[in-house]
Amino acid sequence: MKVLVVGGAGYIGSHCVRQLIEAGHQPVVLDNLVYGHRAAVDESIVFYQEDLGNRAAVAEILKNEQIELVMHFAAFINVGESVHEPLKYYENNVGNTIQLLQAMVDAGVKKFVFSSTCATYGEPDKLPLVEDLPQAPINPYGMTKLQVEQLLKDLAHCGKISSAVFRYFNASGAAIDGTIGEDHSPESHLIPLAIFAATGQRPALKVFGTDYPTPDGTCLRDYIHVDDLSRAHIAAFDKLEADNTFVHYNLGTGTPISVKQIIDSVEKVTGLTVPHEFAPRRAGDPPALYADNSKAREELGWQPKYNSVDDLIETAWKWHKSHPNGYASK
Ligand SMILES: NC(=O)c1ccc[n+]([C@@H]2O[C@H](COP(=O)([O-])OP(=O)(O)OC[C@H]3O[C@@H](n4cnc5c(N)ncnc54)[C@H](O)[C@@H]3O)[C@@H](O)[C@H]2O)c1
Numbered sequence: 488m489k490v491l492v493v494g495g496a497g498y499i500g501s502h503c504v505r506q507l508i509e510a511g512h513q514p515v516v517l518d519n520l521v522y523g524h525r526a527a528v529d530e531s532i533v534f535y536q537e538d539l540g541n542r543a544a545v546a547e548i549l550k551n552e553q554i555e556l557v558m559h560f561a562a563f564i565n566v567g568e569s570v571h572e573p574l575k576y577y578e579n580n581v582g583n584t585i586q587l588l589q590a591m592v593d594a595g596v597k598k599f600v601f602s603s604t605c606a607t608y609g610e611p612d613k614l615p616l617v618e619d620l621p622q623a624p625i626n627p628y629g630m631t632k633l634q635v636e637q638l639l640k641d642l643a644h645c646g647k648i649s650s651a652v653f654r655y656f657n658a659s660g661a662a663i664d665g666t667i668g669e670d671h672s673p674e675s676h677l678i679p680l681a682i683f684a685a686t687g688q689r690p691a692l693k694v695f696g697t698d699y700p701t702p703d704g705t706c707l708r709d710y711i712h713v714d715d716l717s718r719a720h721i722a723a724f725d726k727l728e729a730d731n732t733f734v735h736y737n738l739g740t741g742t743p744i745s746v747k748q749i750i751d752s753v754e755k756v757t758g759l760t761v762p763h764e765f766a767p768r769r770a771g772d773p774p775a776l777y778a779d780n781s782k783a784r785e786e787l788g789w790q791p792k793y794n795s796v797d798d799l800i801e802t803a804w805k806w807h808k809s810h811p812n813g814y815a816s817k
């Protein structure tokens with residue numbers, strides 16, 4: 488299948504490009520490089536430095552490249568920033584996505600895979616999270632993703648575009664060979680920050696909240712390896728053959744892991760100490776988020792390969808050790 492990977496120079500998109508090639512597909516990447524890295528995508532891959540909101544240019548690319556399916560990873564992803572700059576988030580995550588979908592309709596491309604998030608569930612009453620729980624995001628970032636999900640349902644209903652939507656839990660880890668990995672700027676995610684604290688590249692890690700109603704008082708999350716995410720996306724391609732399709736899946740391991748457990752694991756894997764200090768809760772953090780992933784297992788025949796957080800952190804460590812300054816290390 489010839490696939491346009493929008494946001495393919497970003498963290499998750501670049502890993503998916505690799506998995507697409509391994510699975511025998513032909514990826515073409517579109518990214519405006521506002522946050523992505525050209526070096527995250529092999530030079531042999533056709534690369535368009537373009538904004539997804541440029542409907543005419545994207546339609547042209549879709550037609551010229553004879554694209555059959557679009558995978559959409561491009562978005563602004565910082566929850567805290569979305570609270571202070573909602574327009575920036577609605578403009579890119581919703582407005583530009585509408586332009587992309589319009590371009591697909593213009594070019595007659597009908598298959599779409601979308602990166603959504605567990606943030607669409609807000610603060611759930613029940614755990615683990617199953618897909619049919621109510622979606623009530625508590626921040627603009629989550630709301631932009633929920634709005635696109637709704638639009639995709641409507642587009643499936645009228646037969647214009649069939650979609651597979653994936654609600655990711657905490658995307659983590661790096662390619663097994665350590666050649667590509669996570670390089671967000673600014674970095675806000677726990678695992679890279681814990682590693683940077685261990686190596687002395689950053690100050691002590693702040694543990695946001697130690698008084699949560701969890702076994703050790705710190706937040707519980709579900710850390711899922713980027714390659715496991717990518718494999719689930721590819722497993723859903725068959726579902727998109729039929730018109731009027733809208734399928735949606737949680738992607739997590741199903742195992743809750745606390746912030747303290749992540750610190751312990753980083754110390755074990757790196758052999759270094761993670762200097763850390765206790766800090767107040769971070770606004771908008773639910774105490775616990777972890778997936779019931781049985782729907783993806785049953786319907787896609789998918790299962791995560793990385794069920795041990797040590798194995799997952801091992802891959803992140805291999806990347807950070809060999810690229811202490813991310814892609815700028817090259
Ligand atoms: N990282 C996580 O833990 C996580 C969790 C849940 C959902 N997601 C979703 O997964 C997707 C990928 O996340 P990521 O961590 O890889 O983010 P990322 O920032 O590393 O990648 C996003 C890519 O999109 C590109 N981009 C942004 N706006 C663009 C535009 N207008 N035109 C063209 N390119 C544009 C950026 O340059 C970047 O390369 C996002 O949609 C995010 O909301 C991520």
Ligand SMILES: O=c1ccn([C@@H]2O[C@H](COP(=O)(O)OP(=O)(O)O[C@H]3O[C@H](CO)[C@H](O)[C@H](O)[C@H]3O)[C@@H](O)[C@H]2O)c(=O)[nH]1
Nearest residue numbers: 564604606657675676677680693694695706708746769772
């Ligand atoms: O310096 C830090 C950073 C994080 N944490 C804690 O570590 C856990 C994980 O935090 P991350 O920022 O790594 O991830 P989030 O769970 O906040 O965010 C994830 O889920 C969000 C939805 O809620 C978005 O989708 C986001 O892109 C995705 O990474 C949270 O309990 C957070 O409070 C710390 O204690 N210290």
